[in-house]
Amino acid sequence: MPKGNDPDHPRLNVLLSNGRFPVSLDLARQLHKAHHRVYTVDPMEFHICKFSWAVKKSKETPAPATDPAGYIEAVKKAIKQWSIDIIIPLHEEIFFLAESNEPEIISRLYAPPFIELYQLHNKWEYTELLGRCGLDRPEAYFCTKPEDVEALDRSRDWALKPVLGRSSTGVQHIKPNKEVDYSSFELSPKNPHIAQEWLPGNRYCTYGVFRKGQMQAFCTYPVMETIDGSSSVFFEAVEHKEIEAYVRTLAEKLNLTGQLAFDMVETGISESDMERRGGKSKVHEEFEKRRRQNPNRDGAEPAPEADGNEYRLVSIECNPRATSGLHLWSQTADLANVITDRDMLLPSLRAETGKSRQTGPGMLMWERKNANFKRYVKHTCRLLGTKDLLWSWKDLVPVLVQPFLLASYYRICHDKGGMPLPEMFQSDVIWAPGMYGQSKKMGLDISRPLQETDPELVLRPRGEE
Structure with missing residues (x-):
């Protein structure tokens, strides 16, 4: 230490x-x-x-x-x-x-440098990056007006998201042959959206620490307990070699530095196959066996079919900053040592498989829609048997002042005209291009892809600049 x-x-x-x-x-x-x-x-x-x-x-x-x-x-x-x-x-x-x-x-x-950061954060630019790196990605279209959405294949499901959105804010599920209420959200050149094919499957999040394209720390956790269907409040580390290989390929090809988190969707595997408490699933053991038989596979290409359904592993977005994945190193100095290891002297770090953490208040507000008795029992076991990430006997004051903090937060909400608490909590740190600094100086135009406005700034894999 x-x-x-x-x-x-x-x-x-x-x-x-x-x-x-x-x-x-x-x-x-x-x-x-x-x-x-x-x-x-x-x-x-x-x-x-x-x-x-x-x-x-x-x-x-x-x-x-x-x-x-x-x-x-x-x-x-x-x-x-x-x-x-x-x-x-x-x-x-x-x-x-x-x-x-x-x-x-x-x-x-x-x-990362600002222009790299922007392309990782912007959902359209990020999807383009995945394509340039040869990684599987959702089918996607750039939309600035309702006519762009109506031009999609409306017999399919689509996820319509602001290109600079965060979490699941503003995501619209465009359902087959259903009218879209365009009055409920802003779709314009000032607020462009990306239409991604809707991919049902198992969802994962990753968090990692990278320097000069090298993976210094990494964890993967499935999306299991959420407040709103996407915001996780329970985190359990799993081993998933396909996801790690996918992320490693991207980081190496783009020579990335920083804290990077990726949202992944895996299709062709059942929910029961995703359960890996205490070890790897039989399905993934089979995938590893097939990879050993075909050593040219690096995990970045679509894997073989599973149970008759097409197996795909795709990334749907990137958060180039700290995320909840770092909780999987709670009460240790391991991640802190790696983040501050600027000379890259320490060995690569992985979160311990099976380690879990929860946000207690969030778990009490979990999304219980369509939950059966078995699901309630599983949730209760996790709630009662998992360490809360805020609780610490050595640092109790942050827990004890929660009522005071909540009162102060609601006071701020009141002063801001009744702003909802989740919105207030982020409103003063949310970034928009063109307000300041480099984005203002370069006249960053989000209404069109970077390839059209400033092609020389487009991030490309090493060796293809």
């Missing part, structure tokens, strides 16, 4: 780009366990990290969504005041930081 007098693992001053999310607190604790000094900046006066023993100091900043220049200036002051060595971005503040072009920030920011 890093020590203050260990030249191979020096103690660093680490700045987290916000202190309000569960991932902020968990990562702060992991970094503290690795003997680093942790600081946070956040537009909120009161947030969960402010009450944690793991955080040395916290500074209130202007909101980047409304005053990006003020936020950047506050970060620069924090860097100087606290002698920051590395900045770890946690949410969409990453875009404001990456496009700032401020040397004090860019040289310390653990993230």
